[in-house]
Amino acid sequence: MDIVETLKKLLGESGFAGIFQNGGWQNAVMIVIACVLLYLGIKKKFEPLLLVGIAFGCLLVNVSYFIGLTEADALYHPDLWDNFLNSAHEDYHSYGAILKHGGFLDILYIGVKAGIYPSLIFMGVGAMTDFGPLIARPSSLILGAAAQLGVFLAFFGANLIGFTGNQAASIGIIGGADGPTAIYLTTKLAPELLGAIAIAAYSYMALIPMIQPPIMKLLTTKKEREVVMTQARPVSKTEKIIFPIVVTIFCVLLLPSTAPLIGCLMLGNLWRECGVTERLSDTVQNALMNIITVFLGISVGATMAGSRFLTKETIYIVILGLTAFCFSTVGGLLVGKIMYKVTGGKINPLIGSAGVSAVPMAARVSQIEGQKANPKNFLLMHAMGPNVAGVIGSAIAAGFLLKVFGG
Template identity: 60%
Template sequence: MELNLTQALYDLAMSTGFVTITWQQIVMLFISFTLLYLAIVKGFEPLLLLPIAFGMLLANLPDTGIMAPQGTAIDPITGKEKIVPGGLLWYLYQGVKMGIYPPLIFLGIGAMTDFGPLIANPKTLLLGAAAQLGIFTTFIGALFLGFNPQEAASIGIIGGADGPTAIFLTSKLAPHLLGAIAVAAYSYMALVPIIQPPIMRALTTKKARMTVMEQLRPVSQTEKIIFPIVVTVIVTLLLPDAAPLIGMLMLGNLFRESGVVGRLNDTAQNALINIVTIFLGTTVGATASAENFLNFQTISIILLGLAAFAMGTAGGVLLGNLMYVLSGGKVNPLIGSAGVSAVPMAARVSQVVGQKDNPRNFLLMHAMGPNVAGVIGSAVAAGVLLSLFGTH
């Protein structure tokens, strides 16, 4: 009896995760702890960084099977094949794999977004387009480093600073890179206040940064209602592959601006986007298992993502400089940095950097134009890359 008890205790001890955990999984746990620290203590993009970090933690605890796919096995009693259920997060992950969650996130973003500043100053659409420079330059750089076109496109989209778009495109083109790309995209979005200001100051003069822009004209409700309809029609006719993202973004915005579906608008920008964010963040984080994440390829993606983000910021600022010159000094080039679609953080950074040189400068609403244009621009860029390199 004593021998059996000892054996049972030994078997129990050997079945615990403490015995089977690998050093790679331990490293990944510490990475997840770091991301949790940044989300909770530093407040960096917590709504998505926190579930991503916790999903990463769950996926790297051994023997949980929480991301195990559904499979089949032979029943030892009947000898017949039976279905073995998958893990909880594997089932929730199907919403990412099938491209469902990112468009639903865009629905909520559309319901929260005021396109008024962009409608009032349509020229800022060009700044949003210029900030997509990082996507395409990094795409070329990734090709030179040996990534295939699908992988390079997924890495390049990090430069759009739009997490849902990056996840949507990567799930279609290179799902094996999803964990690394999602972590890079959301980490750099969270670090906007640190990464962007040095680039903005290096590419502008103090005189240009001090520029005070004229107040934006009022935008009518009619204009705000027509805008999402027109954008949907034009962009979808040009790029059918962009329809899921652009369509949901503009539907959410139409909920907001129409004034007749208050309940739908409230659900889209609160309950729905919050639920989908939990599912999206946790399952994307769970794809960052040790075997998928700890390799040279991931390091390359992190570095290329930083380059993409920096180039996107630079592209917007450089076009801002050109507009400053062509307008006779009426456009502050700092608003170009907001062309990356980290809404509204990038617009706030434009405001903060501008006020350091001129405390009377209020650039926030002007920067919101290129900022929301960047959301459209990144979705359009994703549509271009998907039409070029996706399977049809």
């Protein structure tokens, strides 16, 4: 055995050699980006449950995948997924090829690609959500619809910049402020943008306390922010049980493409409310949710290979995502102002901004801003109505875009 030759081979095929190869600098930049994301997740607590996993997935793929060098040992293979999507290739839509040639993260990514993880996360969200405030004040649904404005404005803007319809739809959905929906739609329509869109969606959701308040102050008067809303009516247990069944029947009949998201959201909620499946409710909102979060975070992060992520499109996505968030907030606030006028000052327009989903962060921001204007103001429960309406609204928006662009 030639020790020198073996050492040379080891070094030549290592990731260190890969960094100095053609395009290796992109991996180096991504390693730095992954460390920054880890810092933001751990130190700044930006959506840490997902961001830490996403950042570590990004780190793993960029230390293990170097084009033409360590592809065989890589944990994730973008090329395999290109073949999977290429109708002219023999591995088109072949999960068998992924299982045969893929790495650890390729296999975990199957759950993202098949739309399983986002749907299961929605099941957990449903089991954690109390739709009571929405049932008590159904007009909250209008605010949830209004706050989807950013989705369609960003879609419009992305098309103008030059993205394809599928890509524009995936970018627009960032404005729904709903991570699982954004991941679900992007995986179906523009999987090549998944890493950038997931990062933008979760980063902006974490930044809601910074993004929304200036817009809220700009668009509302002090008098409007001071409005103390009257307590909503109590909601019976039976209403809470019937609600998820009604929503499922109506939404899925309206847009069958929403079935995985709305179906799972409402099944989780039914388990919570029906009172005879406490074990299942507990499992989906804790154990299952945590397990899926592990898989989802790390496999979404794996799509951030340097050669795919460091493009000008990523910069556009970051800018368009922020625009989408801002305009969704504007949409909710403007309709909130209309409702303030129509009801003779009974609705505080600040609850409109909570229509952007991001449960319960956006509702909490409404509560904080309302209390700043009037310390006697407790808007949290009132804002939860538009907040959960936003989840349904963003799922319908995704269903529409999937129907139009999903073929």
